[in-house]
Amino acid sequence: MNKSFFIKSIPMGLIVQKYGGTSVADSKRIMNVARRIAATRMDGNQVIAVVSAMGDTTDDLIKLAHEITPKPNPREMDVLLSTGEIVSSTLLAMALKTLGFEAISLTGAQAGIKTTRQYSRALITDINPDRIYDELREGKIVIVAGFQGVTEGFDVTTLGRGGSDTTAVALAAKLGADKCVRYTDTEGIFTADPRIVPDATCLKEISYEEMLELSVYGSKVVHPRAIELAEYYNMPLIVASSFTNSPGTIIHGGKMEVRNKVTAISHDMNVAKITVQGIKDEPGIAAKLFVPLADAGISVDTIVQNSSINEMTDLTFTVAEDDIERATAIVKTVASQMNAKVVTDTHIGKVSIIGGSMLNGTGYASTLFKTLSDENINIDLITTSEIRITVIVKEDKVLDAVRVLHSAFKLNED
Numbered sequence: 459m460n461k462s463f464f465i466k467s468i469p470m471g472l473i474v475q476k477y478g479g480t481s482v483a484d485s486k487r488i489m490n491v492a493r494r495i496a497a498t499r500m501d502g503n504q505v506i507a508v509v510s511a512m513g514d515t516t517d518d519l520i521k522l523a524h525e526i527t528p529k530p531n532p533r534e535m536d537v538l539l540s541t542g543e544i545v546s547s548t549l550l551a552m553a554l555k556t557l558g559f560e561a562i563s564l565t566g567a568q569a570g571i572k573t574t575r576q577y578s579r580a581l582i583t584d585i586n587p588d589r590i591y592d593e594l595r596e597g598k599i600v601i602v603a604g605f606q607g608v609t610e611g612f613d614v615t616t617l618g619r620g621g622s623d624t625t626a627v628a629l630a631a632k633l634g635a636d637k638c639v640r641y642t643d644t645e646g647i648f649t650a651d652p653r654i655v656p657d658a659t660c661l662k663e664i665s666y667e668e669m670l671e672l673s674v675y676g677s678k679v680v681h682p683r684a685i686e687l688a689e690y691y692n693m694p695l696i697v698a699s700s701f702t703n704s705p706g707t708i709i710h711g712g713k714m715e716v717r718n719k720v721t722a723i724s725h726d727m728n729v730a731k732i733t734v735q736g737i738k739d740e741p742g743i744a745a746k747l748f749v750p751l752a753d754a755g756i757s758v759d760t761i762v763q764n765s766s767i768n769e770m771t772d773l774t775f776t777v778a779e780d781d782i783e784r785a786t787a788i789v790k791t792v793a794s795q796m797n798a799k800v801v802t803d804t805h806i807g808k809v810s811i812i813g814g815s816m817l818n819g820t821g822y823a824s825t826l827f828k829t830l831s832d833e834n835i836n837i838d839l840i841t842t843s844e845i846r847i848t849v850i851v852k853e854d855k856v857l858d859a860v861r862v863l864h865s866a867f868k869l870n871e872d
């Protein structure tokens with residue numbers, strides 16, 4: 459998909475870069491990013507850079523709105539939040555000009571990013587690339603404000619927290635870029651969180667599927683929606699540090715190096731459990747519980763139903779801890795109609811081992827269970843996919859579990 463552009467008759471590659479909030483947190487860092495973009499340009503590439511808002515700007519803006527009203531108007535909220543990325547994009551364009559480069563900042567709307575009208579979680583429906591092409595043709599570096607777009611009716615929307623990753627991948631796909639590089643404050647994707655496992659190693663490559671499991675099950679490095687989009691368009695996505703020159707990790711769908719072990723371990727503390735006890739085991743019970751949860755936009759993960767005794771059963775499932783209050787209220791209403799009891803637990807977390815090699819290999823589950831039992835870590839619930847095994851354990855055991863599993867699966871060795 460290498461569509462080169464001809465600028466003044468010189469064919470050039472196109473690279474989309476994305477810089478996260480920490481990379482543009484202050485003016486010094488913005489200058490640093492400008493120098494990196496300039497260097498990419500000097501290497502003979504066209505560059506589109508997508509930026510997040512500076513540092514904690516988005517959180518600060520949300521706080522500000524809530525000081526005015528507990529329920530900010532969704533349309534106004536999206537316009538407000540979109541300004542964070544506009545600030546960083548303009549400053550970065552100015553920074554590039556001070557270095558002698560032609561650059562222009564574009565808001566999501568100016569960049570032709572069309573979305574649905576779902577405020578705060580809009581989906582990109584199409585991108586009209588004309589304006590970006592025009593600017594590139596004029597030899598400019600294009601800086602796009604991430605995380606935003608515009609509806610048919612010209613209302614500004616945002617794409618959900620972490621949405622700038624999606625902007626970058628969508629632009630790279632639409633414009634047929636050679637690659638999309640997501641710069642952040644870590645060297646790449648690690649075998650486990652290096653703050654918890656000091657000898658965690660940076661992966662050279664990882665598949666889209668593995669990365670998707672990793673990000674859904676705890677790693678916050680790349681937004682899941684961006685990975686899905688990259689996979690759909692087969693766009694190689696590189697995660698690298700904006701502070702060093704290390705090569706980073708390439709996320710792709712091509713042939714992987716053969717690994718006979720787990721690729722990475724992730725964990726997530728934002729987990730809570732709801733158990734409904736004493737439900738009559740009859741058709742339609744699960745639907746009664748889960749339909750209203752889905753209608754409220756609450757995503758349910760691990761679901762376990764006990765085999766019934768005397769036609770009575772228990773049902774346990776997990777939700778994000780952020781959703782526990784809303785979820786409990788809904789479940790209690792339904793449970794009271796069934797004379798069932800509701801018990802919740804927020805002091806739990808998830809630990810997952812992830813690896814494409816699990817598809818064909820054996821012994822992963824046994825090693826996992828043996829390692830945790832040797833450490834006296836009790837497993838509460840278990841879920842699996844073809845390339846993942848997740849255990850739910852007590853919150854205060856999560857980090858120990860990550861550490862012992864990292865060494866049991868020898869992830870510190872190349």
Ligand code: ASP
Pocket residue numbers: 478479510511516517542604605618619620621622623
């Ligand atoms: N600034 C937005 C957020 O903090 C979007 C992003 O950074 O990708 O969620």
Ligand code: MG
Pocket residue numbers: 727728729730779804805806807853
């Ligand atoms: Mg928890």
